[in-house]
Amino acid sequence: MTQLALVIDLNVCVGCHACVTSCKQWNTSGPAGPMFDDNPFSKDPTGTFFNRVQTYEVGEFPTTETVHFPKSCLHCEDAPCVPVCPTGASHKRAEDGIVLVDYDKCIGCKYCSWACPYGARELDEYQKVMKKCTLCVDRIYDEVLPESERKPACVLACPTSARLFGDVHNPDSEVSVAIREQGGYQLMPEWGTKPANHYLPRRKTRKTIHEDELVRSDNPLKKEDIRHETSKEVTLDDWLM
Amino acid sequence: MHPAFSVIFLTTFIGVGQGLFLALFTLQSYSALELLPVQDSREFFAAGSFLALLFLVAGLGASVFHLGKPSFVITRAWRAASQWRTSWLSREIVFIPAVIALVFLYGLLHYLGWEANLFDVDIAGQLTLVIGTVTTLFVFALFVSTAMIYAAIKFLQEWASPLTVLNYTLLGIASGFTLATAFAAWEAPILVNFFGGWAILFTLAALGTRTASLIRNARIKHKSTLQTAIGVRHSHIEQKAMGMMGGSFNTREYFHGKTAAFLKSVKWIFLVLVFAIPLVLLAIGIGTDSLGLLAGAFVSQYLGLLFERWYFFAQANHPQNLYYQTI
Ligand code: SF4
Ligand code: SF4
Numbered sequence: 001m002t003q004l005a006l007v008i009d010l011n012v013c014v015g016c017h018a019c020v021t022s023c024k025q026w027n028t029s030g031p032a033g034p035m036f037d038d039n040p041f042s043k044d045p046t047g048t049f050f051n052r053v054q055t056y057e058v059g060e061f062p063t064t065e066t067v068h069f070p071k072s073c074l075h076c077e078d079a080p081c082v083p084v085c086p087t088g089a090s091h092k093r094a095e096d097g098i099v100l101v102d103y104d105k106c107i108g109c110k111y112c113s114w115a116c117p118y119g120a121r122e123l124d125e126y127q128k129v130m131k132k133c134t135l136c137v138d139r140i141y142d143e144v145l146p147e148s149e150r151k152p153a154c155v156l157a158c159p160t161s162a163r164l165f166g167d168v169h170n171p172d173s174e175v176s177v178a179i180r181e182q183g184g185y186q187l188m189p190e191w192g193t194k195p196a197n198h199y200l201p202r203r204k205t206r207k208t209i210h211e212d213e214l215v216r217s218d219n220p221l222k223k224e225d226i227r228h229e230t231s232k233e234v235t236l237d238d239w240l241m
Numbered sequence: 242m243h244p245a246f247s248v249i250f251l252t253t254f255i256g257v258g259q260g261l262f263l264a265l266f267t268l269q270s271y272s273a274l275e276l277l278p279v280q281d282s283r284e285f286f287a288a289g290s291f292l293a294l295l296f297l298v299a300g301l302g303a304s305v306f307h308l309g310k311p312s313f314v315i316t317r318a319w320r321a322a323s324q325w326r327t328s329w330l331s332r333e334i335v336f337i338p339a340v341i342a343l344v345f346l347y348g349l350l351h352y353l354g355w356e357a358n359l360f361d362v363d364i365a366g367q368l369t370l371v372i373g374t375v376t377t378l379f380v381f382a383l384f385v386s387t388a389m390i391y392a393a394i395k396f397l398q399e400w401a402s403p404l405t406v407l408n409y410t411l412l413g414i415a416s417g418f419t420l421a422t423a424f425a426a427w428e429a430p431i432l433v434n435f436f437g438g439w440a441i442l443f444t445l446a447a448l449g450t451r452t453a454s455l456i457r458n459a460r461i462k463h464k465s466t467l468q469t470a471i472g473v474r475h476s477h478i479e480q481k482a483m484g485m486m487g488g489s490f491n492t493r494e495y496f497h498g499k500t501a502a503f504l505k506s507v508k509w510i511f512l513v514l515v516f517a518i519p520l521v522l523l524a525i526g527i528g529t530d531s532l533g534l535l536a537g538a539f540v541s542q543y544l545g546l547l548f549e550r551w552y553f554f555a556q557a558n559h560p561q562n563l564y565y566q567t568i
Binding site for chain 1: 242307308309310313317318320321322323324327328329330331334390393394395396397464465467469470471472473475477478479480481482483484485486487488489490491494495559560561562564565
């Protein structure tokens with residue numbers, strides 16, 4: 001079975017919001033109609049977005065770290081938002097695991113949004129139906145596009161390649177390897193929703209170097225160091241060479 | 242959560258309607274067993290059923306305003322009955338019209354005075370007793386469905402408890418019996434003691450379960466934290482930006498936007514209006530058969546239930562709020 005998903009690398013995300021704007025651009029021009037924008041250029045601009053980038057500060061000054069955190073629907077494998085929908089508008093596709101809302105069936109009762117612990121769903125204030133990330137379902141299968149562009153808009157837009165896209169059920173896919181080898185994790189695992197999207201943690205590359213590796217008591221270089229008095233002592237290298 | 246008035250009116254109205262039907266049917270069962278004097282079918286039961294219907298239909302009307310657009314009632318709402326296998330909301334949508342139809346049938350049979358000796362025994366009103374029994378089952382199914390809409394969302398921990406089901410059921414029954422007491426004071430004063438006694442009992446029972454849930458929720462420990470929400474293990478994490486400045490559905494739908502003091506006063510208001518005042522008025526009203534006092538008891542209890550429902554929604558903390566702490 002296929003389960004398409006995003007893997008988001010928090011180690012490289014710089015919080016530029018390119019995924020947010022490209023998502024909005026692609027989806028507001030899509031067949032489902034525009035995603036509303038209220039007061040876009042005046043006080044309190046608000047509107048429907050499928051994807052947001054948030055920023056968190058971890059730790060206390062001076063040992064702080066800034067984490068930029070993109071958040072969209074996680075296409076949960078055990079999606080709590082699907083069984084609660086009274087109309088069947090909210091559904092999970094069997095063929096690729098994408099969780100979608102049928103905008104022609106939705107009655108805008110908002111129950112599914114209550115049942116999503118992540119706040120990934122937003123009611124469109126004009127169409128009055130529930131909207132959420134579609135993983136660009138109208139793009140990833142579009143054979144008119146060149147193969148390399150059959151990816152969600154956010155993935156293509158990310159300048160740091162912090163967003164990977166693929167099938168998390170195929171153990172050899174790019175996303176599965178990244179999750180396996182780089183410590184991919186799920187959000188709020190306590191609710192058993194099994195999000196398909198994963199996040200890669202912040203990671204540091206560290207090498208442990210012991211002091212005696214830096215300062216060798218019998219360092220041969222020291223023997224010939226003309227700035228110091230030349231030692232007459234025998235070094236290990238004298239024996240070896 | 243942000244309390245929605247459509248749902249507040251929906252749940253309180255149908256609660257009264259269901260409770261009033263149960264009160265009428267309890268009376269009829271007692272009469273059938275010759276424990277109470279038989280009431281006039283038309284004057285009492287048909288009129289009472291009509292009153293219950295008014296509340297049920299008003300509730301259904303309020304629910305229309307919970308849809309995205311009222312026009313969805315005609316174009317799409319029929320679909321909402323389709324997912325009854327998995328969705329408690331869908332089940333509620335199936336049971337509301339079913340209960341309305343059954344209460345209508347129950348009232349109609351009483352009005353027409355139709356009789357049939359179904360079981361070959363010497364008991365009057367067998368037909369309405371059978372319909373009433375079926376209706377009772379549906380009424381309880383509706384109570385459970387309504388409450389389970391909330392109790393079934395496990396991460397809304399304030400709601401995810403059997404107490405939610407008990408509260409919805411007992412509060413609905415209590416308000417229905419209180420209305421029945423006032424109705425009896427008007428139509429058949431001899432029954433005031435019967436209905437009033439039950440109303441007091443159910444109000445006390447509801448006081449018990451509602452207080453239990455208040456105590457439970459006051460000491461609730463939320464499972465989700467900012468640590469599990471973003472998956473970073475550190476005791477000190479602070480949100481610096483939520484990704485937008487003018488708010489969104491996420492900031493409007495899940496926050497009640499009122500102060501803690503406001504919430505606390507709503508709690509005391511509903512405790513007084515739903516329990517204290519009606520209990521006193523019922524106790525005095527039963528002794529004096531005073532329609533005014535008993536009607537006052539119902540009005541106070543119903544108004545209180547509006548506050549109670551508001552508080553029920555406002556008190557629930559959605560885990561998504563963790564992601565929306567600062568602009
Ligand atoms: S993230 Fe929310 S909306 Fe998306 S599948 Fe999971 S529960 Fe449903
Ligand atoms: S808002 Fe739409 S998709 Fe969500 S539960 Fe209601 S009908 Fe289903």
